[in-house]
Amino acid sequence: MTSNTAGGPSRRERMRAETIAEIKASARSQLLQHGPSGISLRAIARDVGVTAAALYRYFDSLDALLMELCCDLYDELIAETRKAMDASPPEAHLERMKAWIWAFREWAVTNRREFELMISFPEDHNAMAMCARAGEAAGLPFDPITAKSMEHAQLCGGELAKFYEETSSQGGGIPPVQLPELSPGLTAELRDRCALFVVGETVPLAWIFSFVSGWVRVFGLVVMEAFGNLPVQEHVDEFYKSQILMMMHDFGIEG
Amino acid sequence: MTSNTAGGPSRRERMRAETIAEIKASARSQLLQHGPSGISLRAIARDVGVTAAALYRYFDSLDALLMELCCDLYDELIAETRKAMDASPPEAHLERMKAWIWAFREWAVTNRREFELMISFPEDHNAMAMCARAGEAAGLPFDPITAKSMEHAQLCGGELAKFYEETSSQGGGIPPVQLPELSPGLTAELRDRCALFVVGETVPLAWIFSFVSGWVRVFGLVVMEAFGNLPVQEHVDEFYKSQILMMMHDFGIEG
DNA sequence: TATTAAAGTGAACACCGTTAGCTAACTAAT
DNA sequence: ATTAGTTAGCTAACGGTGTTCACTTTAATA
Structure with a gap:
């Protein structure tokens, strides 16, 4: 159904990209509010609405x-x-x-x-x-x-x-x-x-x-x-x- | 005995100053090794040979x-x-x-x-x-x-x-x-x-x-x-x- | 539909800064 | 010398952090 016949990014890839963007947006928002050292992985996870561990599917650290x-x-x-x-x-x-x-x-x-x-x-x-x-x-x-x-x-x-x-x-x-x-x-x-x-x-x-x-x-x-x-x-x-x-x-x- | 007749710093004050110097030295050593964000209060305490809470007798934070x-x-x-x-x-x-x-x-x-x-x-x-x-x-x-x-x-x-x-x-x-x-x-x-x-x-x-x-x-x-x-x-x-x-x-x- | 890979969860680990309450030691004054 | 007061240190705890591991759910594929 959602097969990738058009050669474009699959639904999953789109979702993933969207999540990554959301994560980065949250990180930047925290950067703005609390400075570089005030960026917290757990806070990002909370913000995105996901567990902290889940972020490791998107970033190594x-x-x-x-x-x-x-x-x-x-x-x-x-x-x-x-x-x-x-x-x-x-x-x-x-x-x-x-x-x-x-x-x-x-x-x-x-x-x-x-x-x-x-x-x-x-x-x-x-x-x-x-x-x-x-x-x-x-x-x-x-x-x-x-x-x-x-x-x-x-x-x-x-x-x-x-x-x-x-x-x-x-x-x-x-x-x-x-x-x-x-x-x-x-x-x-x-x-x-x-x-x-x-x-x-x-x-x-x-x-x-x-x-x-x-x-x-x-x-x-x-x-x-x-x-x-x-x-x-x-x-x-x-x-x-x-x-x-x-x-x-x-x-x-x-x- | 240890009265402060000479007007100089008391024994306590000398001890205190020495401890403070020791704390700062440890902090600087950690700064050197791990950078500004790698300075840990608990590590300093460990280094000085004291509990983390004890450092609050010397610094507010x-x-x-x-x-x-x-x-x-x-x-x-x-x-x-x-x-x-x-x-x-x-x-x-x-x-x-x-x-x-x-x-x-x-x-x-x-x-x-x-x-x-x-x-x-x-x-x-x-x-x-x-x-x-x-x-x-x-x-x-x-x-x-x-x-x-x-x-x-x-x-x-x-x-x-x-x-x-x-x-x-x-x-x-x-x-x-x-x-x-x-x-x-x-x-x-x-x-x-x-x-x-x-x-x-x-x-x-x-x-x-x-x-x-x-x-x-x-x-x-x-x-x-x-x-x-x-x-x-x-x-x-x-x-x-x-x-x-x-x-x-x-x-x-x-x- | 069965298989398979990805996404997400929850619990745990080892840290962190900070606070509160208690004990021992030392100082100073009676 | 005894007493009162201050100081330094402790333990224990709270809430927070990054990271890992085993497990489950979800979604795409063959």
Whole structure:
């Protein structure tokens, strides 16, 4: 009757997916209310209307559930960021990069607890080891959460690469203000590491360096704000804008 | 016999202090081994050789214990940083500020889990509320942990103020490279907030702005490295040095 | 319809933080 | 020196947690 002639997901699979979604939704609701450490497997079970033991049909452990939730949150952040970027046309690389920063901040601040879970996860518990093992099993070089984080950074890095391509092809390109002397070792590592972020082509070292510097700065801003450590607390928007301006200055762009 | 004629701490008080130290040491050892969420009150009790209930003679709750531990860790960080700064003479403000950054990083990286506890604390659990209440009770405007964090930042901010004093008194002072236009509101807030950090006198707005920017950058660097998110992972020392160079450039200093 | 795999249950285990009431030990004052 | 009061420690218990195991129900399949 319910045979799978259409090739689509069977009734059971649909049910299962629905239950999983329900579980995750409950977990997130608890995350919102009580923070990362306040998520209780038994409370989730109570919420979903099922025994605690039943959840083990869906997740190997609470940590595994949290990890999946964490990945979902990254997906949400990435989707949100991408949407914000796409509000500007594909050629407006600068605007799209600004949108990336802005969306990142917006999401992290309006979803503080989720963000807290995301950044505290990679090394919390023994989860890192678990992550790493899962990653290796799938043939990936990184644990899934680090991978997601890089996917997120790549949204901005790729845009930078495209921006370089265009500016360099139509008139010399913009020389960055200043690049300190770097050893061949660091130079190589920057290129290697950022081949993953800045997926693009032969962007010059100065750009890569400025990109990494900017990435660190934005990370600092967002984490500080989300964790309540930002010195500025009233005119945060303007402060961000001024920081963006300064970073653009590093790329030799006056905005 | 054991009367307190000398005015010093009584035998009981000494014993008590010793026990408290033992408890904290055990807590820290567990922090080191199992991370912030792996600290168990009962395990501490077992370790110290006492019943779990007995610990409540020393701390109101596990959270209270963690908070005190957190403050101790800040004290350790501050002491270490101060020591590193004092390796340079009092006039070498630039060197002392570099030492501040370097010591901060060093401590955070060699005490990752402690650092993790420290930055995840201010908002974790309901501890923030507890902190705030404790702070208000003591008449302080901030919770003790935020206060410690600011004391730490002040080590660097104060040095910057002294540096400005000297350079401005002996020949015009160094103009920072660039300061974006800031609204009166943000200007005022920067001055207000940083009156706490940069305890000093009439340092110009551009310096305050650059200081806050630098503070954000260093925070980003340290957090990323401690949490394993720093893009650079092999030539970290050199990367830090290059970042410091760039920040000095913001102050108009080539070095 | 009989078979088989999945989903769910209930009880148990070993932990956890916290509280209440009691006992022994030590301090301080009479 | 005796007494009163404080402090540190104990045991026992309560309600909570994650996790496992054996068992039953449910639903899809052959």
